[in-house]
Amino acid sequence: MDSALLVHRLHFAFTATFHYLFPQLTMGLALLIVVLKTIGLRRKDPVYHEAARFWGRIFGINFVLGVVTGIPMEFQFGTNWSVFSRFAGGVIGQTLAMEGMFAFFLESAFLGLFLYGEKRLSPKAHWLSAVAVFAGSWLSGYFIIATDAFMQHPVGYFTASDGSLQLASFWDFVLNPWAGWQYAHNMSGAAITGAFIMTSVGAFYLLSGKWTVHARIFVKTGVVAGCLFSVLQIFPTGDGQGKMVTDLQPVTLAAMEGLFQGQPGAPLVIVGQPNEQQGKIDNPIEVPKMLSMLTYKRWNANVRGLDAFPKQDWPGNIPLLYYSYHIMVGLGTFFVAVMVVALFLLWCGRLFNARWMLWILMLAAPFPYVANTAGWMTAELGRQPWLVYGLMRTENGYSKVVSAGNGMFTLLGFMGIYMVLGILGLFLIWREIENGPVAGHESVSNLHPATEAR
């Protein structure tokens, strides 16, 4: 592999992967904070407002990290991928500019009001500012997904005389069917991260016997949301996304599933290592005919394997793609299992005393991050060797004028700065968790309902 190409790919992959650790929690928590604030407003229950404020503080730290690591993403389209930008900017510039105009302005304007304006605003207006932050962050998600969807499945464009892509139909481009499923799947994934983090902190407090009133709210809200979105993640969103891949990127499907030879009644590989040299899966554990059923809803349907496609169109890194996909699916299944059991215990009224389950919920916090990252790696590695599917290969899109040496310089710089950011972020969020939702170990408002100040 050309070393400049490798550096530019790593540059974007590293900064994008690190960046997305933050927005997934931002988007997930934004939704849950609106839920907490809505309940607080309806029931006039100050504990819910305290809970919303606590998560607002964590949201604030996380949001800053999302913003500062997000700015480099927009820049990199030009700095590291200028040939691609020249080629596709006439189309994807639409959504990237719209993200700034519609999502970032909304989000940034109301975040300040949400975090620092509670005393200046009426409760309803403060609730509205939370809704605005939620709307801004979820809109932002759509514009990015629509941009990515164009790279996965280009629609609504025409090729101009100079070879560049230009917009032909705004609505075709913005309402790309790929974007619909990918957005639903991605946002549900973000909501899972938010729900698992909220549940985990609640479980931690319950296990430590601190702030138990708030902790129950966290666990209850987190488990209900977590169960809902874990199910949605598999059906219909994951299923719908899978169908798009089956129809529009069949070679990607074959690589994801590790299906080297096409066959009727194709099996679903659960465990096994792809062996590219011999074109098979080592020590496989398979469910016979399951892949045919999942993809075409017929047990004996023919699924095309990698052998049906020329090798130069195979995704470049099949093992990593295969593992990313299997890790994502495996964890997705695990999320449903955990959350269904937790919801059942909650429904029976036994969850808050079931220490074993609280331990599982507490320790599960990192896994949604792994699953979301693996999901994005599946999408982006699966798109290879294309940068814009079927139209531009990745090897042709990077900035030819930026040498490997200059690219390496800035990649190392980002790694250093992001390491510091990661440590600072973990440290500050840990401190917020340690300080708890309210001063002292119990909610003041529960002891003296009249003294609720803010």
Added chain:
Amino acid sequence: MASLWFWIVAVMIATYVVLDGFDLGAGAIYLIAAKTNDERRRVLRAIGPVWDGNEVWLLAAGGTLYFAFPRLYASSFSGFYLPLTIVLWLLILRGIGIEFRAHIESRVWRDFFDVVFSISSILLAVFFGAALGNVVRGVPLDSSGYFFEPLWTHFKLGPQTGILDWYTVLTGVVALVTLAAHGSYYVALKTDEDLGRRARGFALLCWPVQFFLTFSSLVATYFIRPEIMTNYGKHPVGILVPIVVVASLAVMLWANPKGKEKLAFVASSLYITGMLVGAAFALYPVVLPARDHQYDLTIYNTAAGSHGLSVGLVWWTFGAVLAVAYFAFVYRMFRGKVQLGEGHY
């Protein structure tokens, strides 16, 4: 259509510099003007609820530039690879400097983030000024439509220029002084007592430097690029630019000692707008001049397709109205002198 987008992007960039300029400037004077922890908290509280929104203008202007002139975005961002990446690092450091300082009650922690915030603000002002200098001076574009500049070569204006040479260092210093003054007017407007007085004094100190640098940079610009006068000769409306610049300088000098902080701040904003619009006016229709003029990037050879540009006008107008409404609302909510009460920063 492309001309319209040229001016839209120019106005967005000017808006960014006026808005984020005051919080960058506040950062530049931060260590000198604000001595005690209370004073520093006041400065941060004055910019705290708005700095992130101000910075969004950079992203929105960048996004709009990408959308309207993708070839310009591709060439300039890859050509200015090194300074832009350094700008990104500085933006990251500055953001956490502002936001993380108040999280821990420790002098060591605070001092560290104070320095991070101030140094990164100063360097950003210099880099933005140098970036503008690069655009006005021209870059070594060739027939491929691309170029790459190292951070510096020999600080002279040869065919292979670096990001920094004597001219762009000069424009960088102009930007630093301009934004330091701009930030001082803002801090004076938003705070009182010793801090407000010190900010006013600092602005007063900046004024003669700013006055001198404005004229020397204009002379230098004419010296290295005489063709900047062409548009001014062709379109007499350009005379408004020097009038606005000179008048706003005069108003700053007059209003500041009289305690008319709002007027001084508005004049400083007009000065910045005048300088930037003046530069855009001089360049038009070129968007990135080449050292060799046959390779100039213009609005004609960099714009996106006309259908895309027309569609964009619809949503852009809608988005801009919303953005202005949010900003009016937020600035209204946080109007007046800042008080230190409960809350962040």
